[in-house]
Amino acid sequence: MNSPATPPDPLFRAVEFLRAAPEPGWDAIAGRVVSAVRRTARPGGQPLLAQTPADSPGQGRIYVSDHVLRSTLAIELRQRYLCAPTQIAFDIDSQTDTLRGVLIELTGSYGTPLQELASHIRATTLAVIAELLGGSTADGRPIDVTVTDVVTGDPMGV
Template structure:
């Protein structure tokens, strides 16, 4: 099975659902909890410190440490903020990195039928820029927003 071969996965899922495993009901919640608790790796994004070595009480060092934020954290922060907008439903958030430098954010949303979709996309873009500025201090990240569907 190739990566992204969702038809095969869908057929297998249907087959497995049609023949439930004996005893599954007794362990289902524990399995789901274990999957949810499993650590997920993410790609590190460098945080921009606008004024290094200026924190109160900090001793100057020759090689200061570096702070990084996982792309999973950044994507989650963006997703939480975007879901507050009543005119859009989030579909996906993808980031593109160059090493540890965030280059682009691609956001896909579904727009509410009858709403001003260009304005909604502008709000989503502004939200993403605000989250990036707050989380990693970058202001040169390209954010693209695609409205790929409409909903009621």
């Protein structure tokens, strides 16, 4: 004997409804959420040889992960300038684990003098490198800055 069909539990129906319904406003923030996830630190980075301070006792080597340099640089650029770094890539000599150059792609704000912004970003990048890896800020590392997009307002808010 078949029992009459009972309606599904109200809690079950609510769960099913919520799973099927899109989150309000998700389309507007999806890009920022995906970018934030991509910027999070993850294991397995490339080691970068840092200069040992001259006054440090003993011998040894200090390495800094490229993830640490990338995230520190991205935070510093976002805090100082009206821009959104979209890519920060490093040219690393795999034989010596030394940094040879940096490529930064970013979104700028309409009306910002882009050449001046790029110049400031180069200087800040060299300062961050000097702080984390040591050495002179004028050691000839090429810092390539490319503006790939320009938006009205704050690029981080888009």
